[in-house]
Amino acid sequence: MEDKSYKEYLNQITTFIFDIDGVLTDGTVHITSTGDMLRTMNIKDGYALKTAVDKGYNVCIISGGSNEGVRIRLEGLGITDIYLGAHNKIEQLDDYFTKKKITSDNVLYMGDDIPDYPVMKGIGLPCCPQDAVPEIKAISKYVSHKGGGKGAVRDVIEQVLKVQGKWSGNFDAKYD
Numbered sequence: 001m002e003d004k005s006y007k008e009y010l011n012q013i014t015t016f017i018f019d020i021d022g023v024l025t026d027g028t029v030h031i032t033s034t035g036d037m038l039r040t041m042n043i044k045d046g047y048a049l050k051t052a053v054d055k056g057y058n059v060c061i062i063s064g065g066s067n068e069g070v071r072i073r074l075e076g077l078g079i080t081d082i083y084l085g086a087h088n089k090i091e092q093l094d095d096y097f098t099k100k101k102i103t104s105d106n107v108l109y110m111g112d113d114i115p116d117y118p119v120m121k122g123i124g125l126p127c128c129p130q131d132a133v134p135e136i137k138a139i140s141k142y143v144s145h146k147g148g149g150k151g152a153v154r155d156v157i158e159q160v161l162k163v164q165g166k167w168s169g170n171f172d173a174k175y176d
Contacts, residue, residue, distance in 0.1 A: 006142035009125040010163040014106040015058035016049075017093070017119075018153060020065055022112035023129060026149035037067060045153035046077055052157050053078035055166045058100055062092045064115055089119045108156060112136055112148050127156050 021027050024045060030038040052059050059079050063070075066085040074082055081100075083092040097103070109116070109123040112132040120126035120139055128140040129152035137143050144152040161167035 006125060006127075007159075007163070009108075009141065010160050012106050013057075013108045013125060013160045013164075015060065015100070015102055015108070016052055016157060016160075017060045017062060017096075017107060017109040017123075019111045019113075019116055020061060020063035020070055022132070022148040023110050024061075024149060024153055026147060027112070027131075028149075039067065039070065040149060041070075041073060042149055042151055042154070044151050045149075046073075048154040048157035049074075049079060050077045051161065051167075055161065058102065060096050062086050062089050062096075062119070064089075089115060093119050108160065110144075110153065110156060128152075 018024055021029075021039070024041050025039040028040070032038065049059060058081070060081040060083070061074055061079060062083045064086055071082055071084060081096060083096070086092045104122050105124040107123050108125040108127060109120055110127045110129070111117075111120055112129055114133065114135060116136060117139065120136065125142065126140050127142040127144065128136045129144050129146060129148040129150070131147040132140070132143070142156070144155045146152040146155045158167055
């Protein structure tokens with residue numbers, strides 16, 4: 001791809017799309033004796049997601065997982081475009097682009113593993129957490145210094161909002 005610094009893309013971002021496992025979580029799943037799978041999300045990532053929604057950005061989640069507890073958490077942050085059980089992420093991405101009338105040039109997508117690869121190849125600003133697999137790091141224009149579930153989502157959202165002058169002065173946002 002081009003030799004442009006990832007920072008040159010930040011000003012044109014209007015849409016954030018994130019995977020869940022390995023991006024919003026650290027990829028660890030705790031399995032209870034009843035078979036429930038528990039994940040942990042970072043509250044700072046939640047604050048950044050809520051801030052992006054409140055500032056009018058499109059925020060979308062596309063994940064192969066289908067945990068309804070995750071949906072409840074994300075909806076609580078104001079995210080309405082949530083695709084769970086996405087086994088072919090390109091289909092959900094195309095649906096979302098059509099629904100929102102957006103193009104890939106204005107999109108930041110953060111993924112961490114092979115299922116994200118086809119989607120990330122056609123995105124304006126593909127990003128990944130520090131602990132993503134090598135194939136995803138190789139196609140990412142930005143690799144966060146933070147790991148999945150450890151603030152990588154906050155890192156990219158905060159950078160975009162700061163460059164666009166929309167981060168500071170948001171100290172009254174509600175993010176529970």
